[in-house]
Amino acid sequence: MKTNSSICHGCSIGCGLYLVESEEGEKRKVLHRTTSPMNEGKLCRFGTDLHTYYERETMINSVDGKEVKQDEAIKAAKESLKGMKPEELAFIALPGTITNEEIVSFLSLAAEFGCENVSFGFERFFGVVPEEAAYIIEKGLPFSEVDGASKIILFFLDPFVHYPLLARRILKAKKNGAKVIEVSFAKNERGIADETVLVVPTEVERIKEKKELFEDSLIIGELTPYTNPQLLSFMLWLNASTASRLFLLKPFLNSTGAFLLGKDSGRKDLFEILEGVEKGEIKALYLLETDLAGAMLGGEGVAETTSKLDLLIEQNAFRTHFDTAGITICSEPFFMKKGTVVNVEGRVLEIGGESEKGLQIMESIGKGRKYEEVHEEAKKRLGLGDSEINEFEIAVKREERKFEVAEPKIEKEEGGGAGEEYFLWYKTNPFFWNGIRAKNFVEISPVAMKELGLFRGDEVEIAQGEQKERIGFKISDLPQNLVLSEAKLAIKPLQGLLTRVETRRAE
Ligand code: SF4
Structure with missing residues (x-):
């Protein structure tokens, strides 16, 4: 029986665990890895069941619905991409199960075809925040900062639901004497907060009246592709106008890697890309390890939109909710990958696998580099120098900076037709x-x-x-x-x- 050290891809915490390889006819198992500094051995329900997500139906290599050898699918992808104009192309990868090395390869693949429509799901936020505040979106904080905080504000965040292993850190902080205040529409589960500031759904703006509450606190919120940009500006304003720090959790494991590595590349808002597809301006889409219809709200609508594409290429380990992809290329499941990710604390983590398949698919279409070369480039661009990868260190650190944000307005929710109360x-x-x-x-x-x-x-x-x-x-x-x-x-x-x-x- 082979036991692999691995990482849970369920959220940006990246809890460490062991995956026990199955014997013939048996299922894989998850075991706790107590030495893992991200989660100290504990896992949430998603992590405990992680092995079951690796039992999904695998992707096939296909061209126009016909199963082919991988080389043929890769060749067809290359030829088809060459036939498109750069502005008609888009590349999307939600960074849940992609390594830093794959991100580097993915970006250079897009660049090879002159494409600037690249999205990792969060691009629109960079347009609404001042450049000096971008570090808050890009980088999180080590959990030791949560453990040692004296006042924590949970800003519309229920740790037990959103980021279960964060809840343990908050409980630890409470043990250390921290006061926990939640600002939300309703009390969070399991009474983790000492105080609740209830917000009336139509009056989110009124939190401004309680600005002093945020003084000397660690504000913990969340950033997802669906976060209202006004709410993000609001969090940044609370942060900038009080003596506080802001820590934003993200749903996708390698969000930090994607932010940092994708910084100087062409970036386009995910929703704008989908709009472009809808309008017929974007005609070809390359999806890397991303089940777009499965991950996004209104998945059926997303599937309908992508059915308008002339060309959909999916590179994935597993079958997705789409059945319209013209070209599908089968990669390896996340735990098998050779490569690294950066968790929300700034730890660079090795996935634990040995396969370079996903990376080599892209390199066969693009530049044709070896893993080592791409790995070195990823390390360089992450500012890691020659140091060894070590999960016990916070290698990607953030420095707090001063910035200013105009006092934001939160518009009332749209809609409100008859009966929509x-x-x-x-x-x-x-x-x-x-x-x-x-x-x-x-x-x-x-x-x-x-x-x-x-x-x-x-x-x-x-x-x-x-x-x-x-x-x-x-x-x-x-x-x-x-x-x-x-x-x-x-x-x-x-x-x-x-x-x-x-x-x-x-x-
Ligand atoms: S908290 Fe996140 S990373 Fe940890 S086990 Fe749960 S889903 Fe996985």
Whole structure:
């Protein structure tokens, strides 16, 4: 039996674990790695079940739906890309299961074809924040800073749900005497906070009146492709105008690597790329280890949009929610990869595998370099010099800088048509981003249950325009007009944390 040291790709913490290779006919197993400094051996439910995500159906090598040898699929991808104009091309990789080396290779592949439409999912935020504040988006903080904080503000973040291993750090900080305050629409799970500042959904702006609360604190929030840019500006403003630090967690493991390595390349907002596809301006898309329809809200709409492409190339270890890709190229699962990632603390972590397959696919289409050359380039661009990779060190450090941000306004949620008096609030989590529905219900208040005439065993119908979802419900301690979902529903958020929805008893 072979035991590999590996990393969980469920979120940007990158918990260390062991994956025990299966004997003939047996399944892989996950074991705890107590020496891992990111998580000290502990794992959340996603990490404990990690082996099951490696049992999905593998991707095949295909051209126009016909299974081919890998060389043929690579050759077809190269030829097809050559036939496109640079502005008609786009390259997307949500950095959950890609290594730094693959990012370097991916960027040079896009550059080889003169393409500047490259997205790792977060590009639009760089357009709304001052350059001096970009380091907050790019780099996180070591967890020792959480352990040692005296005051922690959880800003619309429920650690037990969003980033489970962060919750342990907050509990540790509390043991060390920290005061934990949550600013949210409803109390977080398991009463982790000492104090709750409840925000009325239509009055997020009013947090400004409590600015002094943020003095001398560590503000912990989240940045995802769906974060309202106004809310990000708001967090930055709170940070800049008080004596505080801001720590933004991200859902994708190698977000920091993607930010730092992609810095000087052509960047384009993910949603703008999809708009370009919709308008017929972007005709070809290369997706690297990204199940776009599985990861994004309104996945069906995304699949419909991409069906308009002349050319969709998917490089992935597993089958995705798309069935329209003209060319599919099979890479290796994440745990088999040779390479590194940077977690949200700034630790450079080795994945633990030996395979260079994913990287070599891109290098065969592009520059044709060897792994070592690309690895050295990644190290150089991350500023690692000649040092050995060591998970016990924070190699990518951030320096706090002073910056100014104009006092932001948070616009009221759009929508609000007849009957839309409820707000849908997504609490994202590792299952959410990996296209897995771990909970098949939404949470509502006891008052809403009464108001909607619901009984045990009923289902609710939640609708926003044409988008509808029918699902079970659970009663929770929530404001009357809030519908909370940890599952990805068919409803896309409009512009912010909340989306106005019609809610009724499903017939
Ligand atoms: S906290 Fe994140 S990285 Fe750690 S086990 Fe859970 S999903 Fe994986």
